[in-house]
Amino acid sequence: MAEKEKIEKHSTGESLLHGLFRMIQVVKIHQSNNRLFNDILIDFKAALDDVWESGRPAAFSLYRGRFFLNDERIVYSPSMWATSTKMSEFFIERGINGLKFLPKDELTNEELVSMVDTLNQAKRFPDPFEWLYNQFDSKSNWVVPSKDEDRKISGSGAQELSEGGYKAVVQTEGLPGAEQQARKIYSQALTVLRGLVDRVTAGKKAGVQKCKRIVQELIDLMSDDWPLYLALSTIRDHEDQIFTHSINATILSMAIAQRIGYTKTATEQLGLTALFHDLGKAGDFKSTADKSDSLDNHDLAVIQNHTLGSISRIIRLNASFNLKLSLLPPVSEHHLGVDKSGYPQTGRDNELSLSGRILAVADQYDAMTSWRPWRNQTLSPTDAIKEMTSFSGTLLDPLVLRLFAEIMGPWPVGSLLILDSNELAMTKAVRPGSSPLPPAVLLHQSQEGGLLKGSSIELSECDENQRPKRQVLSCLSPVSFGIQPTDYLI
16 A cells, blocks of 8 residues: 555544544534534545545444554544543443444435434443444444454554564554553643644633643653653654654653652643743744755754744743743753853853753754654664764753663663564663663564564563573664554553
8 A cells, every 4th residue: 555545544544533533522512403513524424435435334443452444553643542542432331343334325414413322322221232233223224333352453554664574563452541541641731732832823822721730640640650651752743743742852851850859849840841842833833844855044044943932932821920931941941052052042151050951951852763854864762862972061961961861771762672582672661770771572573564562571681691681783763664662662
């Protein structure tokens, strides 16, 4: 399948799943003639038509916690994780693991409303699946629920990687509560931050209370589950890179602050700062960020102006004067450099704040390990830290950088490792005070050519002669291979 066709298929699957979720929710509170509900119905029918044009039905299936459309795994953005989790629960509560929409020439709004009402009511019956099946069998000739627990996914819809012969075929059992909660926090952070940016760029008032709650939830997660917390920082999304970068910089900045000994209040303040540090990149900046050619002088000027743009937008936030005043210094400093050789040049002589130095390190690391269309190469986590040492004492603070390197370890979380045992592994986060060598999860090639999550291993494990059982031959960037580390770590 061509890359463009794959992207369109995944987009249709995401649209259908999101549309079904919205219909299920909105029908509970609005009449069928409500304008919002009508718009949702129109969008859902349009997504169905995209599939039906090929002459095929639109068949949803739920397999090991993941949704598929016509046997193709739906690759959804992080903002859809909460929705997919709720839809998974919705299917399970009704005893179904599949829902097929057969092609229909004239699909009316009334038929869609009836279908959604039937799905919602099924939960009240002792055998929801049997009731659903009978209802659709007698009332509808275009909706077919299924309950095939032994169904196997062929893997034909696996996401092809940009290098090598692997395909990502991630099959996971239902996520435990902690992992679900972590993904939910990240998804909510994306939604909240995107909403704040939309209001600010539209010239409307935007408050910060929801952002504060997100930061507080991240701090709680950091306290409860350090490896899971750091694993979230490996999330990458090309379409939402400005937002995912801001959230990842927040996670990494607060990790550094925690190790330094920041109070919870100071950590929360730094978290908000990191969350807002690139507000100036939203809007017109995206056309520059998405350029596939090398950046010219004009593009570089646009990029360097984003710091002042962020300051301007923070000033306009609906927050207390003291809070905004505390956020501004680190934002203005995170590209300035400890030697003042960066930007923006303001002629200042005073030293950079500690929070500004922390943010600079977190910002650089996430940027170097993320895909950018105008850059030839995405660095592996290990190579990124090595590259950052070349900026030690100029753009980056040596002590903060050294502490960050200690936090991440020799093979930072999300590193793709080739081992001398002819195995491929993905590293997990190192617990503070534990072995410098991180635990990892093995990745196996399936018969279909995909990558499957295997067993967990300890890279520090030795044989009877006290020699490591496995040696790392090289560290690769998962981004370069189209791999989303969280599919294997969370």
